[in-house]
Amino acid sequence: MRRFSMLKVAICDDSDRDASQLEHYLLSYDKFPLETKLYTNPQKLLNQRTPDIHCVFLDINMPGINGIDVAQKIRKFNPFIPIIFVTSYRDYMEQVFEVQTFDYIVKPIEPQKLMKVLDRILRFLDMGQALFTFSFGKHNYSVPSSDIVFFEKDKRSVFIYTKTGTYKSLLKTKEILEKLPNYFIQIHASYILNPKYIKDFDSKTVTILLNGTEEHLLPISRKFQFSFKEKYYSYLSERHF
Known part of the structure; x- marks a missing residue:
């Protein structure tokens, strides 16, 4: 086994603009190498079950299946992966924490808060540690x-x-x-x-x-x-x- 050399992040948001903005902020993180994979269709994320993804940033309001349902499905095959909800609404707080949410970010995204979330993800995953x-x-x-x-x-x-x-x-x-x-x-x-x-x-x-x-x-x-x-x-x- 080896050290993690890169934090691999999945972004799932039906809005190309919002997904690209989040990706831009994530790639500006300077404490650890980071790689992103974008999904505008949540079903593609679920179908791939990508084993090398370390964390998921997930929009809640998406057509067809909402982010909370996606998180519940992710938990069935990956019970420990950090899931961070990114949404324009504050009405889902109680529901999101029922699926062991790592954090909850309200749009528009504040880059400084996002950087702190990434710091905690690295600590949680022990990336770069002995x-x-x-x-x-x-x-x-x-x-x-x-x-x-x-x-x-x-x-x-x-x-x-x-x-x-x-x-x-x-x-x-x-x-x-x-x-x-x-x-x-x-x-x-x-x-x-x-x-x-x-x-x-x-x-x-x-x-x-x-x-x-x-x-x-x-x-x-x-x-x-x-x-x-x-x-x-x-x-x-x-x-x-």
Whole structure:
């Protein structure tokens, strides 16, 4: 696996003028390389299911199918991709946040606000940040931290569950935590997770989505109940879900 070298953005808006203006603003972002793909027909976006797109800017008012319906369909095959609604109306706030909206931008677009949204997208995706490196046997591995779903300790061994596969290594819990971005959350002596992949939780368990659809129930020990909630709500607040 490798670092992301470019932020790939899909823009879906039935207005050529609005889509071109948004593209112009996005391409002026100077903190990270960025590439755009325009869709004036939302069905084309849904049909392609482009796997290498990192985020979607989505108009709400489009003929045939509105942006909220498009977002619901996107969530079925990509539950974690940041979706940012861009609209001339403020009447959809409650509906858009039902589909885990990353942000909501009202037209006319303010470039400074857009730049801040891009900053948060990069943080959410861990783009340009250090990889999680480890070894097992005679092999060395480097995995983007954003691809790691959770760690499971089993005595001296640790299993590293990612979006694409599972690895095994010999690492102490302290070593793992020191290598990770600080938003990762320890919930048990045996489990450390990436809050990006949390589907639900209660006082005793966290439901994690592996591979987008496969659910795993992880236990929260009494020791970590308070710190888990504190860190998770802080994570959500920073990312404005």
